Amino acid sequence: MVANDPAWVRLGDLLQSRRKSLARAVNADWRFRRRFVDDHLLDYRTTSDLERGDRDNYDARTYARIERAYMLKEGAIESFLASETEALEEQPIVEVSESRAPLAGEELAVERVAVTQDFEVVLAAVRSQYEQMTDEERDAARRQMIEILNEIDDSSDQTPS
The missing domain is CATH 1.10.260 (434 Repressor (Amino-terminal Domain))
Incomplete structure (x- = not known):
């Protein structure tokens, strides 16, 4: 071509x-x-x-x-x-029902995120919101993410009895 x-x-x-x-x-x-x-x-x-x-x-x-x-x-x-007869096969896009910049001192609130097959899509949405935060909000978000990841790691380390 x-x-x-x-x-x-x-x-x-x-x-x-x-x-x-x-x-x-x-x-x-x-x-x-x-x-x-x-x-x-x-x-x-x-x-x-x-x-x-x-x-x-x-x-x-x-x-x-x-x-x-x-x-x-x-x-x-x-x-x-x-085979031009087919459309490009796409991964679904994360849908965010409410997305807004947080007010001063307010935590970012996203009401619903429809997580799809592709984890990179979720990360792109998180990045977009993260870039809108102040430095203080970013620090709080980092701490919260670390807590969530630690909880996930802790729960996956536990073996069923």
């Missing part, structure tokens, strides 16, 4: 659409490509070329990084290019 081939253009459209879906569900700033690539440690030019269908010469490692960032199933890009 060559650049601007209809399959590559369609792939780019689907990637842009997926990024905007992620922006609505996880981090509103991801509607901006620059913020998305920065948050996922991607190369801006490569991501831009992919979203516009401008190139067709990417290696498997690039596909894997793009698939993780866009929360696509492993191999989704190559499968799509081999």
Whole structure:
């Protein structure tokens, strides 16, 4: 396939659409490509070329990084290019029913998080909220997370009698 081939253009459209879906569900700033690539440690030019269908010469490692960032199933890009009739296979996005910046001195409250198959999705949502916190709130969140992880470790260490 060559650049601007209809399959590559369609792939780019689907990637842009997926990024905007992620922006609505996880981090509103991801509607901006620059913020998305920065948050996922991607190369801006490569991501831009992919979203516009401008190139067709990417290696498997690039596909894997793009698939993780866009929360696509492993191999989704190559499968799509081999058979354009299928949509890109996506991992479900974490849905946050209420997300807001905390008020001064208030702990962050997220009423419901629908945890999906992919732990990275949950971490992306946590990161988004964490970035909005003050230093004091971040310290409290770190302490709380350590307590939760210690509780999980303690409960998994106990063997049933």
